[in-house]
Amino acid sequence: MKMLVTGGAGFMGSSFIRHISKSRADVEIVCLDALTYASDMRSLSSLIGRDGFTFIKGDITDRALVFSLFEKERFDIVVNYAAQTHVDNSIKDSSPFLESNIIGVGVLLDASRMFGIKRFHQVSTDEVYGDLPLESTSSFTEDSPLCPGNPYSASKAAADLLILSYHRTYSLPFTISRSVNNYGPFQNVEKLIPLMITRLMRNETLPVYSRGENIRSWIHVDDHSRAVEKILFNGREGEIYNISSGFEIRNIDLVKRLIALTGKSEDLISYVSDRPGHDRRYSLCTKKLGKELSFSPSISFEEGLEQTLSWYLKNSDLSS
Numbered sequence: 001m002k003m004l005v006t007g008g009a010g011f012m013g014s015s016f017i018r019h020i021s022k023s024r025a026d027v028e029i030v031c032l033d034a035l036t037y038a039s040d041m042r043s044l045s046s047l048i049g050r051d052g053f054t055f056i057k058g059d060i061t062d063r064a065l066v067f068s069l070f071e072k073e074r075f076d077i078v079v080n081y082a083a084q085t086h087v088d089n090s091i092k093d094s095s096p097f098l099e100s101n102i103i104g105v106g107v108l109l110d111a112s113r114m115f116g117i118k119r120f121h122q123v124s125t126d127e128v129y130g131d132l133p134l135e136s137t138s139s140f141t142e143d144s145p146l147c148p149g150n151p152y153s154a155s156k157a158a159a160d161l162l163i164l165s166y167h168r169t170y171s172l173p174f175t176i177s178r179s180v181n182n183y184g185p186f187q188n189v190e191k192l193i194p195l196m197i198t199r200l201m202r203n204e205t206l207p208v209y210s211r212g213e214n215i216r217s218w219i220h221v222d223d224h225s226r227a228v229e230k231i232l233f234n235g236r237e238g239e240i241y242n243i244s245s246g247f248e249i250r251n252i253d254l255v256k257r258l259i260a261l262t263g264k265s266e267d268l269i270s271y272v273s274d275r276p277g278h279d280r281r282y283s284l285c286t287k288k289l290g291k292e293l294s295f296s297p298s299i300s301f302e303e304g305l306e307q308t309l310s311w312y313l314k315n316s317d318l319s320s
Ligand SMILES: NC(=O)c1ccc[n+]([C@@H]2O[C@H](COP(=O)([O-])OP(=O)(O)OC[C@H]3O[C@@H](n4cnc5c(N)ncnc54)[C@H](O)[C@@H]3O)[C@@H](O)[C@H]2O)c1
Pocket: 006, 007, 008, 009, 010, 011, 012, 013, 032, 033, 034, 035, 036, 037, 038, 039, 040, 058, 059, 060, 061, 080, 081, 082, 083, 084, 085, 086, 099, 100, 104, 123, 124, 125, 126, 156, 178, 179, 180, 181, 182, 183, 187, 188
């Protein structure tokens, strides 16, 4: 079986490739990645040169390249992790987000349709649902309406809708997963946990938006990879699955946990003006994934955060 993983040199795609290469010996993986600033080829170093793994540098918006790759490789499965992913960047300039996250998905869908792939899986996000009030205790289900609050999440929601339309119009076989925040090794330092860890390591101030009251849910990236594998191989075609560990924490409390783990001072916290349109709380209902696919996360937040911290401490050259 041949699988194309796009964006596989990024934080989550590389975890997925490392996982599948161990759990599914029968799967041949081709990774297509444009190698943007967010990628890190060291995340794939254990696989380079190994049988059953091929890396190709290229952009999913490059229609000629994508079509010739599909023609040559005849993929069974496409898993799309490729995207521009940092909300703050999308607020400064949305155009790369529209290109990669919408146009690029359109190119992959056209190639998937033309070459008759058996499953197109889109890695989407909880952010497509918009946010919940801080005091709310409810969670979004897969049937909640899409209500994105920033250009990044709007581009991801647009991609989800494009996929649903290709299913209805052309019967394209798909699944979509929508996950809460991931954390773990090899994440770019622009994101909250690596940003705070690397700044703590240098005794630099820790910028926290507003009062840090926004609530996020977190799942370890390796648990996310296991969930995507289950959806791909056991999930129902034409379905959307939410992915979460159920663990939620205010940003300020997360920063304080990292301060405590590193033995630094809370005086390093520096409250900065809020992100425009900052989503308040994300929370996903994951009954569907649990009930249909018996998925439950295996890494607790406490354990995962300590592991992630010690990974960054050991690999500080990777995160500078
Ligand atoms: N990080 C999270 O917490 C989170 C949560 C839910 C969903 N997601 C989604 O998961 C996916 C992966 O996220 P991540 O955190 O690993 O992102 P990342 O920014 O770490 O990696 C993205 C990868 O995609 C590649 N890429 C970007 N544009 C490309 C293009 N046009 N063509 C080919 N490659 C391209 C980059 O080079 C990079 O290797 C994204 O689709 C994101 O929307 C992320």
